[in-house]
Every structure is written in structure tokens, then in C-alpha cells.
Amino acid sequence: MVAPHVLVLPFPAQGHVIPLMELSHRLVEHGVKVTFANTELNHGLILGALVSKDGSSSLGGVDMVSIPDGLGDGEDRKNLARLAEAFSEVMPGELEKLIGRVSDCSVSAGSEKLTWLLADASMAWAFSVARKLGLRTAAFNPSSAAMFAMRMSIPKLIMDGVVDEKGLPKRRGTFRLAPAMPPLDTTELSWNRAGDPKGQPVILDLILRNNAATHLAEAVLVNTVQELEHGAFALFPEVVPLGPLVSAEYKPAGSFWAEDDTCAAWLDAQPAGSVVYVAFGSFAIFDRPQLIELAEGLALTSRPFLWVVRPDSASEQWLEDLRDRAGPRGRVVSWCPQQLVLAHASTVCFLSHCGWNSTLEGLVNGLPFLCWPYFTDQFLNRSYICEVWRTGLQVASPPGIAGEEAQIVKREVIRGRIEELLGDKEIKVRALALRDVAQRAVSDGGSSRRNLTQFVDLIRG
Known part of the structure; x- marks a missing residue:
């Protein structure tokens, strides 16, 4: 039986790359072929930070490829609004080309055909590209289930008068989406705390577009533990927790900087x-x-x-x-x-x-x-x-x-x-x-371990 082949696409930031790389290692351990697509800049940073200097483009069994992000040399990738504008314009077309190249290489090498796209939920726009090209799709949330719930609940927050239609707070004070969920001040919503306030509308627009595209995913995964976030899972029971994605033994996780050993x-x-x-x-x-x-x-x-x-x-x-x-x-x-x-x-x-x-x-x-x-x-x-x-x-x-x-x-x-x-x-x-x-969640019989096995079965199906 031919193993499934998954293309993984993270949001281009260190905190998003690492958990998706950890998940990629788990998939490889289960016999899944994984190709990991970083932006060109991040691809160079990761390879440059590796201790090994043999020129390999594989990271612990995960094949590494790159894709343009739409920004020029020297532009500030930590300006999230500018980054979002650039990759929203450029990356859909580049992703289509990349999927074609990876598929052609697999066929010519006689190896596993590309079958799935596993994309960061902040890159959910990519699902329509993948589906058009015949790939199945899954979304991965590197943040908490509560953060996923908060973003998916923006229409409710507007309706309840917590924020206005631009995502800005309409009142001061704390609120909870549901019992057992963490309280949050209206001034501390993620889209209003993402850098320069001038870029906030762009960030909010990206979140809303990704929310709308999430329904194209066959599975929505999150790096968390079921037993730690009961309140969030009560709101969104279909979300699948796989965490904590923390290595029991060290494997390279895509660091942008060389680690001081x-x-x-x-x-x-x-x-x-x-x-x-x-x-x-x-x-x-x-x-x-x-x-x-x-x-x-x-x-x-x-x-x-x-x-x-x-x-x-x-x-x-x-x-x-x-x-x-x-x-x-x-x-x-x-x-x-x-x-x-x-x-x-x-x-x-x-x-x-x-x-x-x-x-x-x-x-x-x-x-x-x-x-x-x-x-x-x-x-x-x-x-x-x-x-x-x-x-x-x-x-x-x-x-x-x-x-x-x-x-x-x-x-x-x-x-x-x-x-x-x-x-x-x-x-x-x-x-x-x-x-x-x-630790129990990722041990034999634990909730996250069972969910990972079921996800692997899904992509093999």
C-alpha cells in the first residue's frame, strides 16, 4: 500500500512553524511522507541554523521546500499586516505552482503521490487552491482551542456589543465566551494586539477570510489537551486536540536561529x-x-x-x-x-x-x-x-x-x-x-494519542 503524502503549509512565523514541524515528525513516525513548505526567507533561516552543514533539504525525515511570500528583500516580516497583504496576493498562485512541482517530482521519482494539504488555520485560504487540484485538506491551529473559539466567535462578539464591526472594543472590561473559559479584557483581543494599530483592519480581514475557509477542511486540529480546555471544546466540539506537541526526545523543529548548545x-x-x-x-x-x-x-x-x-x-x-x-x-x-x-x-x-x-x-x-x-x-x-x-x-x-x-x-x-x-x-x-x-494525554491510551492515531487513519483512507 502506497503511503499518503502530505504538504504542510505554516503561517510564516517561528511560533507557527515549530508546532507544525513537531506534528510533521509525528506523521513521519507513522509512515506518512511529509513535504514542508516554508517561505523562501524562513526556509533559508532554518537550513542556516542547522548544525549539520551537509546541504540536506530534509529535516529529520521531513522534506523541506520553499515558496515566495510576496515581500522584497529587506522588508519587515514582523509587520504582520504588510506580510498578510503580500502573501494574500502572491501565495495562492505560487502554492498552485508548488503543488504541481511536488506532485511531478513524486511521480517522476516513483514515490508517494501528493494527497493532502495540512495548512495552518491562519493560511486557510490555501484550502480552495488545494481542493481545486484534487487534494484533501486539514487545518491546524498552533494556538489554544480558546483562541480558535475567540476568532470563530467574532460575529457573536459583534452581536453582543463587545466589539464593533471593525473588531474594536465597544466597552471596557473583561468577558468570557463561555463558562470555564479564560476571562479576557476587551482591549486584549488578538487582532487588536498584533502590532501597529493601523494594520488592525488587515489582520481582522485575514482572520475572517480564514474563518470562512475553514469549512473546506476535513479535520480541524489544535495543539492542546482536551482536559485543559473544557470550555472551548464545549463551544466547538468538532475541533480535534493533538497536544502538547512537545518532543520526548529532541528532533529539529525548524528554529530560525542557531541554538546555543x-x-x-x-x-x-x-x-x-x-x-x-x-x-x-x-x-x-x-x-x-x-x-x-x-x-x-x-x-x-x-x-x-x-x-x-x-x-x-x-x-x-x-x-x-x-x-x-x-x-x-x-x-x-x-x-x-x-x-x-x-x-x-x-x-x-x-x-x-x-x-x-x-x-x-x-x-x-x-x-x-x-x-x-x-x-x-x-x-x-x-x-x-x-x-x-x-x-x-x-x-x-x-x-x-x-x-x-x-x-x-x-x-x-x-x-x-x-x-x-x-x-x-x-x-x-x-x-x-x-x-x-x-503527559497522560500523549501517553498510550491518552486523549491526544488516540486523536493522532485517528487523524493518521483519516489521511491514509
């Missing part, structure tokens, strides 16, 4: 349960005064800490200054193997932006969180951590509305919140309980 040896030299891990994902940027306050606040705790400061988020001069301020107990790196760090016995807590990947990676290791959200769904994830699961604390209140300047969080506040978090034994107990829930 010396982190492991440094962690080995630290006492068990001592290290504060600090990382803010692939988008967040702090100005220099805030970086200094954070460095000094970490130093004031008198605890060892490992801090990731991305190469594109601070100049080399700033980095050297931060390393000096970190002193002998602190280690500042440009990127690291995060799953390895969070699973290490010396790591005691996670000071995080609360991206969903980071949230799940910390959760599956039973770590308490200190939450410092930056944009999009991170505010909703913080609400889960601090108000529903109660496995963490918030560093400080975020700005009130999109575009409003945040106040500098002082070093004494940062030190105080870390000590408060680590002194709360009940938070640790709850974090360990959630770890057990997540």
Missing part, C-alpha cells in the same frame, strides 16, 4: 530547582531601559538565571552590557534549545511572554510561570495561567489599549514577583498536576 552544560553545573529561565519568543522587543531593569531585577534575586536575548532584539553593545550586569550567576544567550532547558532538573520557573508553544512546553514540565505577554494570543494564554489554571503570576499590568506605551517595570518589582512566585507552594502543586494531565 552550551546551555545544557551550564545547566548541569547549577543546583537542582534553582535556575530562572527567561525567554520572550520570536517577536517581543524591549527597549534598553526595560532590558536594564530586567537584568538588574534578575541579579537582585541572587539566583542563577538563563536569559535568551534574540540577535535581532538587541545590539551587540547592549548584549555585552546585559552580560556584564548578569554577573557570574547569569547567562545571556542569543537562542537555545528551549524544550531541553525547560525539561532540565535545574530549571525552577519560566519568565515568559506566554506564547502558546512556550506555555505548553512549560506546562508539560510542571513549571510555574511569571507572565509578561507582548502581543496577539499571549494575553489569553496569560489569563489561562494566572486565572484559570493558577500556575503563575503576572509581572505587571499591560498597556490599556493597542498602541499605548507600557510603563517601565522596575527591578524591585521583577525581583519581588520572582520571589513571590517561588515562595507559593500551591502554585507549584497545581503546576505539577497539570504536567500529569498533559
Whole structure:
């Protein structure tokens, strides 16, 4: 029997690539052929970040190909509105060409024919292209089920007077879509926290177009755990949880930056349960005064800490200054193997932006969180951590509305919140309980393991 062949298309951002790559590895383990299509820029970043320099275009058994995103050299891919405009115009035609090339190569090589498109739900526009060319389709949500529910419920939010027809808040305060779902402030909706407020209409339009295209998918998957999001699944029971998509053993997950492998040896030299891990994902940027306050606040705790400061988020001069301020107990790196760090016995807590990947990676290791959200769904994830699961604390209140300047969080506040978090034994107990829930879900007989098997059966059918 010929194995199925799946083309995987992520939204072109690090936080979307990683969970889809993790899912791709699971499919390969089940005998499915996977071709993974990154944008040309991201394709180059991933291959450049790999330790292996043999020129291979395969990543742990996943074949890697590229597609143009419509932006020119040097344009800002972190301007999500501009990126959305560009790929909405260019990528449908380029995807059709790519599907043709991948199909022709498979036929000429006598290998598996391309049969499915597995696309990020933020790229659901691609389903009409795939269906036209005879491919079956599935949607993948790298965010929480609550985030999927929030986006799919935009018409209800308009009808209920929470937001206007432009997606902007009509009233201030918090609301819940349903019982057991996290509360969210009307000023913290993902489409109003995606960068420059001028680009908000473009982001909202992309969300609505993708929502409308979701019905073309035969399956809607989400990187979460059924038992952690009862409220969201009550609203959308057809959504299939497969998470947490966190590797039990390390496999390359499509990092855009080279990982500092010396982190492991440094962690080995630290006492068990001592290290504060600090990382803010692939988008967040702090100005220099805030970086200094954070460095000094970490130093004031008198605890060892490992801090990731991305190469594109601070100049080399700033980095050297931060390393000096970190002193002998602190280690500042440009990127690291995060799953390895969070699973290490010396790591005691996670000071995080609360991206969903980071949230799940910390959760599956039973770590308490200190939450410092930056944009999009991170505010909703913080609400889960601090108000529903109660496995963490918030560093400080975020700005009130999109575009409003945040106040500098002082070093004494940062030190105080870390000590408060680590002194709360009940938070640790709850974090360990959630770890057990997540680990059971992906173990034999667990809810996510069963769902993955059923999805593999679907694409083989």
C-alpha cells in the first residue's frame, strides 16, 4: 500500500512553524511522507541554523521546500499586516505552482503521490487552491482551542456589543465566551494586539477570510489537551486536540536561529530547582531601559538565571552590557534549545511572554510561570495561567489599549514577583498536576494519542 503524502503549509512565523514541524515528525513516525513548505526567507533561516552543514533539504525525515511570500528583500516580516497583504496576493498562485512541482517530482521519482494539504488555520485560504487540484485538506491551529473559539466567535462578539464591526472594543472590561473559559479584557483581543494599530483592519480581514475557509477542511486540529480546555471544546466540539506537541526526545523543529548548545552544560553545573529561565519568543522587543531593569531585577534575586536575548532584539553593545550586569550567576544567550532547558532538573520557573508553544512546553514540565505577554494570543494564554489554571503570576499590568506605551517595570518589582512566585507552594502543586494531565494525554491510551492515531487513519483512507 502506497503511503499518503502530505504538504504542510505554516503561517510564516517561528511560533507557527515549530508546532507544525513537531506534528510533521509525528506523521513521519507513522509512515506518512511529509513535504514542508516554508517561505523562501524562513526556509533559508532554518537550513542556516542547522548544525549539520551537509546541504540536506530534509529535516529529520521531513522534506523541506520553499515558496515566495510576496515581500522584497529587506522588508519587515514582523509587520504582520504588510506580510498578510503580500502573501494574500502572491501565495495562492505560487502554492498552485508548488503543488504541481511536488506532485511531478513524486511521480517522476516513483514515490508517494501528493494527497493532502495540512495548512495552518491562519493560511486557510490555501484550502480552495488545494481542493481545486484534487487534494484533501486539514487545518491546524498552533494556538489554544480558546483562541480558535475567540476568532470563530467574532460575529457573536459583534452581536453582543463587545466589539464593533471593525473588531474594536465597544466597552471596557473583561468577558468570557463561555463558562470555564479564560476571562479576557476587551482591549486584549488578538487582532487588536498584533502590532501597529493601523494594520488592525488587515489582520481582522485575514482572520475572517480564514474563518470562512475553514469549512473546506476535513479535520480541524489544535495543539492542546482536551482536559485543559473544557470550555472551548464545549463551544466547538468538532475541533480535534493533538497536544502538547512537545518532543520526548529532541528532533529539529525548524528554529530560525542557531541554538546555543552550551546551555545544557551550564545547566548541569547549577543546583537542582534553582535556575530562572527567561525567554520572550520570536517577536517581543524591549527597549534598553526595560532590558536594564530586567537584568538588574534578575541579579537582585541572587539566583542563577538563563536569559535568551534574540540577535535581532538587541545590539551587540547592549548584549555585552546585559552580560556584564548578569554577573557570574547569569547567562545571556542569543537562542537555545528551549524544550531541553525547560525539561532540565535545574530549571525552577519560566519568565515568559506566554506564547502558546512556550506555555505548553512549560506546562508539560510542571513549571510555574511569571507572565509578561507582548502581543496577539499571549494575553489569553496569560489569563489561562494566572486565572484559570493558577500556575503563575503576572509581572505587571499591560498597556490599556493597542498602541499605548507600557510603563517601565522596575527591578524591585521583577525581583519581588520572582520571589513571590517561588515562595507559593500551591502554585507549584497545581503546576505539577497539570504536567500529569498533559503527559497522560500523549501517553498510550491518552486523549491526544488516540486523536493522532485517528487523524493518521483519516489521511491514509
